[in-house]
Amino acid sequence: MAYAIPMIQPMTRKRAIGYTGISWTCLFFGPIPALYRRHTLGFIGMTLVNFATFGLSAPVFIFVYNAWHYHSLVSRGFQPVGHSYGNVSHSFGEMSAENCNELEDPYAVGADRSMRRFAIASPIRSEKLIDDPGQ
Numbered sequence: 001m002a003y004a005i006p007m008i009q010p011m012t013r014k015r016a017i018g019y020t021g022i023s024w025t026c027l028f029f030g031p032i033p034a035l036y037r038r039h040t041l042g043f044i045g046m047t048l049v050n051f052a053t054f055g056l057s058a059p060v061f062i063f064v065y066n067a068w069h070y071h072s073l074v075s076r077g078f079q080p081v082g083h084s085y086g087n088v089s090h091s092f093g094e095m096s097a098e099n100c101n102e103l104e105d106p107y108a109v110g111a112d113r114s115m116r117r118f119a120i121a122s123p124i125r126s127e128k129l130i131d132d133p134g135q
Contacts, residue, residue, distance in 0.1 A: 001021055001022065001024075002019040002020065002021035002022060002023060002024070002066055003019065003020050003021050004017050004018075004019055005017070005018040005019065005020060005070065005080050006018075006080070006081040007073055007078040007079060007080055007081060008078065008079060008081050009076070009077045009078050009079075010077070010079060011077065014078075016037075016073055016078055018066075018069060018070040018073050018074075018078070018080075019066040019069065019070065020066055020067065020070060021066055022062055022063060022066070023061070023062050023063075023065045023066045024062065026046075026058070026061045026062045026065045027058070027059075027062045030046065030047075030050060030058060031043045031046035031047045031050065031061075033065070034046060034065070034069070037069060039068075039069050039072060041072070042065065042068055042069060042072070046061055046065070049061075
């Protein structure tokens, strides 16, 4: 079951719906939901991979596609609307670069280049579905 997460782009006030969970629509309709959601990279990617694997990759996309679409919305500047339907948790981690053959990173800042900090954003599921009656 997929949970809907209303999202908004703060600068342009555009709205979109992101989902978390299993994409049953991808199971039944393949890459068509990506086209409906205007996620052209997802549509092209799923179509090419499905052709290359003769459709054997379709069961994988039912578990992956909603997160892929959600993260594409986040990368385009969309944010979850509020806590009433779901929120985003940000967790941070550090990754060591000791075993990378001492390659120089042109984007590194600061004196210590051996540790890199990265952020992972993931939606927190709400108990309330988008189409549940209001309070």
